[in-house]
Amino acid sequence: NAGVTQTPKFQVLKTGQSMTLQCAQDMNHNSMYWYRQDPGMGLRLIYYSASEGTTDKGEVPNGYNVSRLNKREFSLRLESAAPSQTSVYFCASSEYRPPYEQYFGPGTRLTVT
Amino acid sequence: DAKTTQPNSMESNEEEPVHLPCNHSTISGTDYIHWYRQLPSQGPEYVIHGLTSNVNNRMASLAIAEDRKSSTLILHRATLRDAAVYYCIRSGGSYIPTFGRGTSLIVHP
Numbered sequence: 001n002a003g004v005t006q007t008p009k010f011q012v013l014k015t016g017q018s019m020t021l022q023c024a025q026d027m028n029h030n031s032m033y034w035y036r037q038d039p040g041m042g043l044r045l046i047y048y049s050a051s052e053g054t055t056d057k058g059e060v061p062n063g064y065n066v067s068r069l070n071k072r073e074f075s076l077r078l079e080s081a082a083p084s085q086t087s088v089y090f091c092a093s094s095e096y097r098p099p100y101e102q103y104f105g106p107g108t109r110l111t112v113t
Numbered sequence: 114d115a116k117t118t119q120p121n122s123m124e125s126n127e128e129e130p131v132h133l134p135c136n137h138s139t140i141s142g143t144d145y146i147h148w149y150r151q152l153p154s155q156g157p158e159y160v161i162h163g164l165t166s167n168v169n170n171r172m173a174s175l176a177i178a179e180d181r182k183s184s185t186l187i188l189h190r191a192t193l194r195d196a197a198v199y200y201c202i203r204s205g206g207s208y209i210p211t212f213g214r215g216t217s218l219i220v221h222p
Contacts, residue, residue, distance in 0.1 A: 004156075033210070042200065043157070043212040058209065090156050099145040099164075100204040104156035 001026050004105035006091050012111045013081040021076040021108050023091030029103075030096040032074035033058075034066060036087040037107075043090060049074055050096050081112045117201045122217040125191045133186040133216050135201030140181050145204045148175065148186045150197040151215070157200065160186065196220045 007022045025032065030051045035043040035058075045058030047066040055066050063085060065077045074093075078085060091105040118136040125131045137146065145164050149157040161168055161175045163184070168175045174187040188195055200215040 035212075040214075042214045045210065048209070059211075092156075098143070098204070099147065099162045100210070101147070101159050101162060102149070102157075102210065104158065107156050 003027065004091055004093055004103050006089075006105040006108050008108060009106070010109050012113065013078075014113055015082060017081050018077065018079050019081065019110075020078075021089055021091075021110075022073070023075065023105060024073045025091075025093040025103070026072065027093060027103065028071070029093035030071070031094045031100075032068065033092040033094075033102070034064075034074070034076045035090045035092065036060065036085075037090060038087050046076065046089075078110075081110075083112045086110060086112045116203055116211055117213060119199075119201055119213065119216045121214065122219065124219045124221065125188075126221050127193060128190050131188040131191045131195070131218065131220075133188075133199050133201075133218065134183065135185070136183050137201070137203055138182040140203055146175070146177060146181075146184050147202050147204055148173070149200045149202070149212075150195075151200070152194075152197045157212075160199070191218075191220045193220050193222060 004025045033048040034046040037043050044060045049055045049068040052071045067075045089108045092102045094100050094102045145162050147162040148160040151157040161173050163175045176185045198215040198217050200212050
């Protein structure tokens with residue numbers, strides 16, 4: 001099992017450009033999450049999808065959109081990138097029942113200049 | 114609001130036990146306590162979880178206070194590979210996980 005995979009691993013964007021971060025999991029989990037982590041900080045939840053067909057805002061959703069394409073895939077889109085979105089982005093998945101143990105991907109390092 | 118409180122950093126020597134504390138004084142009866150760790154330049158990885166009883170697995174032990182308002186992650190013999198940021202979080206109900214800054218564990222050779 002690959003677990004949670006993310007593409008790309010690294011990306012540099014210019015201000016105003018758009019891009020989509022891809023995430024896939026092969027654990028048949030119902031729930032998926034997108035986090036960002038700024039230097040020296042903890043993880044902040046951007047959006048989550050409790051189950052296929054649903055998405056909800058987390059703590060810091062502004063400037064992002066998500067799509068739960070199917071049970072396996074959950075993508076994060078930046079429509080018009082800003083330097084404040086420079087961060088490391090992590091995708092995670094879990095069952096939607098206690099204890100909600102999460103499995104994380106390796107992350108995407110995004111720099112917006 | 115991380116809903117848990119942890120020290121910013123702790124230090125240990127290699128081969129010694131490490132006790133990482135976490136305060137979750139507002140925990141509800143159905144909330145699980147989870148611990149994750151994040152090695153440098155990696156995503157967080159699950160370490161252990163518990164509800165009321167102490168738990169052991171191959172990575173660590175989790176000691177939960179009788180009133181469930183605090184818990185302690187125990188690494189029985191720290192190694193250099195255990196140097197990481199350790200996060201204590203709660204889950205339950207409509208699960209919206211919140212990670213704080215965690216505890217940065219420094220292990221000295």
